[in-house]
Amino acid sequence: MDVNIKEEYETGDGIKEEDAEEELPHAEVVDIFQEGLAMLVQDPLLCDLPIQVTLEEINSQIALEFGQAMTVRVCKADGEVMPVVVVQNATVMDLKRAIQRYIQLKHQREGGIQHISWKYVWKTYQLSFSGEKLDNDEKCLREYGIKNRDEVVFVKKLKKK
Template structure:
């Protein structure tokens, strides 16, 4: 109850606390909130621009897809030795290091969704394999992909490094 003789600021504060209590009673349980969120996300993913994204899409994947549509990013197709092709999205001005980090994010998300290998030593991967485009090794992490001639939808392959004797 508010006392009429109390100052207006105090009355406003008490009324605000009562409103907060009423809002808490109307708050959704976490599981219901997740259900509503996933329904909304499913509607977003049905959009023609975003239809090729997975169901458990991340914000980064949505942003990458939008950047692709606006021409701010490109897709580099990375081919593994087993024939698998990974479509990796990087910004237009990306360096080799950006590509390597994007490959890592792509593969970790894929493993998380499929329940595969829990840990990959990326240090070992980059020590053991080269990324190669048109026979040229992408060995300078600070060099831009465009400097190697890589454009949208070009293929880069993993090639095992030869040991020096």
């Protein structure tokens, strides 16, 4: 797949004219984009992001800087802590979706597990904050008292007898 890049310039009378049309192969366009992206993540606000950053990650980081989002630290049983970014008025369901996106991106970058049954995960485990189970998906995280940089843990659900 080739990409056409047209260069335009304004003449003295304000009329735009096409200067040249350059065809670049797809691989070269991707390289140019990656170079630009690498320069972008060198910005002090975005330097914490991985090299293969997504637009969603950039937007989340910018929202964090402007106070429109918060980081919730999700602790797994193996001790791993996942910094998950959600908007300030996020619900428990929003947090669950953010955890899913975080883990899927992580697995894509590391070449790990291709498919996770999230239905099974949420049926077997639940999130907990300060000993309180986050069992209502529609409830805002703020209603549970969760603020920026607070820790939420995965706990195994107990079977009801």
